[in-house]
Amino acid sequence: MSTLQDTAKPARKSGEWKAIVILILLIPVLWSPPFLVRFCLYQPFSIPSSSMVPTLLIGDDVFAAKYSYGYSRYSFPGWLPAFSGRIFGSEPLRGDVIVFRLPSDTKVDYVKRVVGLPNDRIQIKEGQLFINDKPVTRQRLKDGVEEYACGIEPGTKAKRWWETLPNGASYEILDCIENGFYDNTSVYTVPPGHVFVLGDNRDNSTDSRVLKTVGYVPMENIVGKVTRIYFSVGDEDLRTERIWMKVK
Template identity: 65%
Template sequence: MTILQDTIRPQARSSEWKAIVVLILLVPVLWSPPFLFRFFLYQPFNIPSGSMQPTLIVGDYILAAKYAYGYDRYSFPFAPSWISGRIFAADPDYGDVVVFRNPKDTSVDYVKRVVGLPGDRIQMREGQLILNDKPVIRLPRTTTYGGAACGLEPGAKIKRWREVLPNRVSYETYDCIDNGYYDNTNVYTVPPGHLFVLGDNRDNSTDSRAISAMGFVPMDNLVGRATRIFWSIAPDGEPRMGRLGKVP
């Protein structure tokens, strides 16, 4: 036993000193303005898919406020996996657009809209969102030529609705096809400490309706709240100046 302890202690001391040296070297970086902005305040993300159209489109770049819901292991790169819980925790509200790690694959960041809080009952009926047994207000908008957002011909017409959640937050959604795969679902009851999220492009989004691919999102998987579009670029490389500053 004594021999085993003697062989371990020098290695432990060496590791401790290495950690101390690395920490000393990193202190100027940790307290530099870019580091503080990037890792404690806002993290930039780009939008690679159309699942949140028309709110966010491919080529948008957004800032996610990391302080909005507190900090957890997904707030910082290289955080050890054994860290759990959040500090300075705050819960999202209906309609928040959140960035989070997919519970089925925590190496991937997603952005969706919160429509269900812990204890809520969520269902889709004929494409309409049902929250706690009450249909969410859905106001018809003009039919739009947005087929490309749904994987259809660019000139194809799709329906556009404005949903209004109980806290009066409203936003527009795309309805690509009638009776889509997730237009009619069973009732989902949101567990404690979890959220139910949807993409605004309802027929072209992997979200909490897909239990095997995502399901309920633990609040500990939150990275931040999408706050503003700070840059946007079209597929042809042209900047979309009109989208700058928009709030999701």
């Protein structure tokens, strides 16, 4: 035992000195403009799926504003000390598009739209969103051809709707399948400290309706609010019309 203690003491001192040296070396990096922007202001993300079509397309690169709702342990690199809750925290608004850590696997980032706040009752009836027992206003738009987003036969058209939430936030959603699997749900009551999220591509989105995978998203899991598309490529072609497009 004395041998183990003797060998442990120098190792601990060596580790302490290494930590001090690393911290000193990191000070210029921590206060450098690129680090401050990346870890405190805006974080870039790439969109890999069609769950947020038509708002976000596969190949869109977006910025998430990390300061919008304050900071949690998921706002910073994993090697920094972990903490609970949010610093300078504020609640998202209905209609905000957010990046968050998946509750069932916090190493995975998801992007969805907030439709429900704490204590809200959320339900889908025949494809229409209800919040606190009231139907959300929606207006039918011209159908669009969305084979890649819907997984439907070429040339088949999908329904599009313009949805307006109670706070006035409005956006376009895609309705690929008539009477889809999640077009009729039970009532979801959002717990305190959580939000309820949906994908704009309602029939092809794993979101809060899938309780085992996503479910209710804790506030501290939110990384930031998606604000702009800064780059976009589709089928190897640059989509210049989408560059610096505001996300709403």
